[in-house]
Amino acid sequence: MPAAWLRWAACFGILSAVLCSYSEDQCSWRGSGLSQEPSSVEQISLRCAEGSLEWLYPSGALRLSLSPRLPLGTAATGNGSGRTTACIKPATYFQGAQIYLERDGLLELLLSETDSSLRPRVHCFSWQGWEKVALFLQSTLHQDISRRIAAFRYELRADWSSRLSLPLNKLSVEGACRPCNDTEILMAVCMSDFVVHGSIQTVLNDAEMQESIIGVSATKIHRQKFTLFQPMDGSVKLTGSIRTLLRCGVKPGPGSFIFMGWVHFGEAWLGCAPRYKDFLHIYERAQQAHKNPCEVALD
Helix, strand or coil: CCHHHHHHHHHCCCCCCCCCCECCCECCEEEEHHHCCCCCEEEEEECCCEEEEEEECCCCEEEEEECCCCCCCCCCCCCCCCEEEEEEEECCCECCEEEEEEECCEEEEEECHHHCCCCCCCEEEEEECCCCEEEEEEECCCCCCCCCEEEEEEEEECCCCCCCCCCHHHCCCCCCCCCCCHHHHHHHHHHCCEEEEEEEEEEEEECCCCEEEEEEEEEEEEEECCCCCEECCCCCCEEEEEEEEHHHCCCCCCCCEEEEEEEECCEEEEEECCEHHHHHHHHHHHHHCCCCCCCCCCC
């Protein structure tokens, strides 16, 4: 039986007693293993859609429950149904612990200490409303006492499994590269984190991360959740970058597009990108039929 499982079981009284402490609900947590018993399991509950964890000098173990207060009407409202997805992005200096996904009492290794690199990868997992999930951080043993920090950021959403969302963990998601249909385009205009009218300037392909980074010159910003597009080098023209899967085969070329998608750990990810003239046709036709889900100020 793994040591991580033994400590989890002990914390719940299955085995002999060990020290278990509980923190208040919050978005982020920062603590030190120097104040923690080597055989203890500290219980942490984070109830936000995004936040971070930073564990200095890891010792013992942490059990992290993620249960965000998502808006009513989303898939994760605590009614026992629907699907929620969580993603974690380890810091470049992640050391001193391994992360397990605990699902209904079973542990699965999600991130080992050796997975840490200069280009940390995002790890995602999903669960249904009736499943019980948590993250279990198990400290690793080292001969020296040099400072180590196990740190990561997390994000949760109830809509990441939809067609309009980014591909989770950059896995092969069926239909992730296909063009959006008319209904998806109209919904994306209303729901996306960013809606930008512009053109493709460059496309950089990253074979290691299996990503394409699209350099976009913006004509008009209809919406951006964060400052993704801004002037560069004193120019009045707004520019920014949008990521997508390498296998989607995006190429630079002429034309005007409307780019829509989601912000994921501070990076823009492409959802839909119809040509602007096609979008205008779809939008105006839906407007005449009184079927637009929201109004857009056209150029």
